Amino acid sequence: MISTIDTVLLRIADNELQVLLWQRPQDSRAYPDAWALPGGWVSEEQDQTLELATCRILEQKAGLKPDYIEQVATIGNRTRDPDGWSMTVLHLALIRFSCSESTQTNTRWISVDAVRNKALTLAFDHAELLDKALERLSTKARYSTLPLYLAEQELKLPELQRIYEVVLGNPLHKRAFRERILSAEVLEDTGIRIQGRGSPATIYRYQPDCAVRLFDRMMQGAMGESISE
Structure with missing residues (x-):
């Protein structure tokens, strides 16, 4: 065989x-x-x-x-x-x-x-x-930080959100996405801020060898709707 x-x-x-x-x-x-x-x-x-x-x-x-x-x-x-x-x-x-x-x-x-x-x-x-x-x-x-391994080590939250949206095939609610990601405590604030059209964007960093973390709540939803609680 x-x-x-x-x-x-x-x-x-x-x-x-x-x-x-x-x-x-x-x-x-x-x-x-x-x-x-x-x-x-x-x-x-x-x-x-x-x-x-x-x-x-x-x-x-x-x-x-x-x-x-x-x-x-x-x-x-x-x-x-x-x-x-x-x-x-x-x-x-x-x-x-x-x-x-x-x-x-x-x-x-x-x-x-x-x-x-x-x-x-x-x-x-x-x-x-x-x-x-x-x-x-x-x-x-939907329930973990696994897609982080598709991201660059230094990134902005909108970039990471877009990676999740590509993987899931659905747009995600911005505020709820940030709550899930930041509560997982896998991102470190580098202290770097980049000025854009609105408020300065924070640059975060993660370690490629960090363990996959689980969210308290599922990561799913559509544009204009809150992610399911």
């Missing part, structure tokens, strides 16, 4: 969620030249854990080191690979835009919407794997 690790690596760019894809070689046993999620086999000699295997594969195939990785699901059946029974351990990984430039020519960032709208067909069942990872991210964004 074929056993692999596949990773959905996401970033925010051009005000949209993008996924990193890797082009399979021309001599691949299945789906030659097709675009796929970066994946590979676990090495008994090199990998102490599945997370370390994920990090190694991402570095080898894209030259990237995400700040956040989590295991999403284990998927296995007879139909996902043309050669028969196969199993993969799916991971979700997040990276800041400033750290997301791949060093490999056979990788590309593409809009998540383009894949979901079938503008690009992925190899194997990777479109389904992408959906599973996106569902995990969207669900956790």
Whole structure:
């Protein structure tokens, strides 16, 4: 049985969620030249854990080191690979835009919407794997600080709110959003203020290795409405 690790690596760019894809070689046993999620086999000699295997594969195939990785699901059946029974351990990984430039020519960032709208067909069942990872991210964004890993280390609250809105697919009420984020105590006021059209904007900082914090109340809502209490 074929056993692999596949990773959905996401970033925010051009005000949209993008996924990193890797082009399979021309001599691949299945789906030659097709675009796929970066994946590979676990090495008994090199990998102490599945997370370390994920990090190694991402570095080898894209030259990237995400700040956040989590295991999403284990998927296995007879139909996902043309050669028969196969199993993969799916991971979700997040990276800041400033750290997301791949060093490999056979990788590309593409809009998540383009894949979901079938503008690009992925190899194997990777479109389904992408959906599973996106569902995990969207669900956790409603009650935690997880999307912070898509943000730059220094940021303004409106920038972070926009990241949440991209992930959730809905606009959020400004005051309620700020209450949730600031109460989580993951942002540090740098003391820097930037003058804009209105009041000066505060620059905040977070540490990429900080733990994900949970909100007291869910983060969801629409423009002009208070977030559900």
